[in-house]
Amino acid sequence: MSEAAWDYDLFVIGAGSGGVRASRIAAAHGARVAVAEEFRVGGTCVIRGCVPKKLLVYGSHFAEELQDAANYGWTVEKMTFDWAKLRDAVLRDVDRLNAAYTSTLESNKVERFLERATVVGPNTVRLASGREITAKYILIATGAWPVRPSFPGAEHAITSNEVFHLETLPKRVVIAGAGYIALEFAGIFNALGCHVTVVNRSETLLRGYDAALRDRLLQITMARSIEYKFNCPFERVEKREDGSLAIHLGGQTQALEADVLLVATGRRPKTDGLGLEDVGVELGEKGEVLVDATGRTNVPSIYAVGDVTDRVQLTPIAIREGQAFADRVFGGKDTRISYDCIPSAVFSQPPLAAVGLTEGEARNRYGSVKVYTSDFRPMKNIFGHRPERGLYKMVVDAASDRVLGIHMIGPEAPEILQAAAIAVKAGLTKAAFDDTVALHPSMAEELVLLK
Known part of the structure; x- marks a missing residue:
């Protein structure tokens, strides 16, 4: 034709x-x-x-x-x-x-x-x-x-499509899933004064991110009163006459009471x-x-x-x-997409961001790696009377000194990580970071002071 x-x-x-x-x-x-x-x-x-x-x-x-x-x-x-x-x-x-x-x-x-x-x-x-x-x-x-999980009463749940249209702010929110969507909304509702419970069928949150960041986020969000229930499959959800929900979980003797059930179990x-x-x-x-x-x-x-x-x-x-x-x-251009070193972020509270290989991935691929960290209290938190600490982590190939991954949790981590991702994508070494003068006082300076 x-x-x-x-x-x-x-x-x-x-x-x-x-x-x-x-x-x-x-x-x-x-x-x-x-x-x-x-x-x-x-x-x-x-x-x-x-x-x-x-x-x-x-x-x-x-x-x-x-x-x-x-x-x-x-x-x-x-x-x-x-x-x-x-x-x-x-x-x-x-x-x-x-x-x-x-x-x-x-x-x-x-x-x-x-x-x-x-x-x-x-x-x-x-x-x-x-x-x-x-x-x-x-x-x-x-x-x-x-994705909508299949269990009796699942029709009473909402997804991330409907959450932006809630008529009123719920007092009690149960969130199914522990990926980035689940934890971002958990942070939002928790900060707005809702009681938030995150329910996950496994014991892992934010699969794919570095374990140290995941552990730190879990500690901080629990201190902020977000509750977690791991290894808990949904059995059924009942809607009461007043519109509230009774959420029955496997392995739990008492139902969770909620005003909203948000399912965030993948797309x-x-x-x-x-x-x-x-x-x-x-x-x-x-x-x-x-x-x-x-x-x-x-x-x-x-x-x-x-x-x-x-x-x-x-x-x-x-x-x-x-x-x-x-x-x-x-x-007429043979344009190709590179899928390595893609930066990503989770806008949880506090947020985390990462680019490149996690420590576990790097060890599996390269064998000998060096890990540099900075575990610090952000200046922004000092007058907030919050003991929360930021964590920056750099994974380096021991043989070549090339930076394989950077992982961060703390205020403004995604904003800082974007520039650092350029360095990882370019294949720069830990020495290149060390040779860069720190911008003081800032959280970003921790990237060139890692020990």
């Missing part, structure tokens, strides 16, 4: 971070592009994920900072908190970002279809309205969706009902779209980027994959 015979050069299903970037860059290369989105433009990160969640983190921090203000000489009277005011401010910003992403597509002349689209052929999609559209290439960028690629299997696209065990290094599926005209591939579920990765796809297919 000739180029002109296709309705579009590219049809994108999903207008999240990866889909919008791919659409914009492809259009800039001269492609005729259309995108279908069944909900709102912007995707998980903008609409119901990292951006509104980070705003809630900022809002919750004031509870602690206003208390500390008195120790710095400030008098703060009649301190009150209005959940609805914070919630609505966050949702207004989501509206702003939705409009900004929409404007980006419009200014790049990308046609938008605000309805569901499914794949009905290697080069054909069908809109919910029934219209069929052809394209030389189809890009799947539908992201991921919260699954959102491929259900897309029709991919019907046209021969191979999917993995979790429904993820299987792709090669260029993002192409086993059907040559169909590609996928972002969380739907379940390679790395991070917004910056989806954006890079979307750009690389568009540059490669429409711009």
Whole structure:
């Protein structure tokens, strides 16, 4: 079929971070592009994920900072908190970002279809309205969706999709899961004065992060009155007439009482009902779209980027994959994505951040490693009467002195880690850090003073 015979050069299903970037860059290369989105433009990160969640983190921090203000000489009277005011401010910003992403597509002349689209052929999609559209290439960028555990009464739980719309601030919150989403919301609700209980089916939180950071976070959050119940599977949830919940756990004789049960037990690629299997696209065990290094599926005209591939579920990765796809297919650039040394953060309270290998991973891979640490009380906490201590950890290859990983927990750890990640990605040595003059007084200086 000739180029002109296709309705579009590219049809994108999903207008999240990866889909919008791919659409914009492809259009800039001269492609005729259309995108279908069944909900709102912007995707998980903008609409119901990292951006509104980070705003809630900022809002919750004031509870602690206003208390500390008195120790710095400030008098703060009649301190009150209005959940609805914070919630609505966050949702207004989501509206702003939705409009900004929409404007980006419009200014790049990308046609938008605000309805569901499914794949009905290697080069054909069908809109919910029934219209069929052809394209030389189809890009799947539908992201991921919260996993809902299966147990009696699970319908009474909410996910991270609904938590931003709570009518009132709950007094008692039970959170299922111990990953980054669970612990970020645990910190938010705890800071806002809710009683928080984290329930996990295993005994490990934040799997994949360095053990020393995980242990430190557990100690600090328990001291902040967050309760944990490990190795506790959910048996059933009962909803009472007053709307409260009785949550029954395996191995526990007494039910947990809660006003809200938030399940944060992972996210699954959102491929259900897309029709991919019907046209021969191979999917993995979790429904993820299987792709090669260029993002192409086993059907040559169909590609996928972002969380739907379940390679790395991070917004910056989806954006890079979307750009690389568009540059490669429409711009003639053989752009490839590097998946090593990806920095990550958990906006818990306190936050932690990491890049590179954990100590355990480094020992398994390199054998002999050196570990340097700084266990210190951040100056910010001194007037707060909090005994919480920050922990910075550097893992170094003993043979080459190359820094293999940096792991941090403490105030502003993610902001500091971003710059340090450049050094790890560049393969710098511990000596390079040692040769750098400390910026004093700061928490970041601990990175060049590690012993």
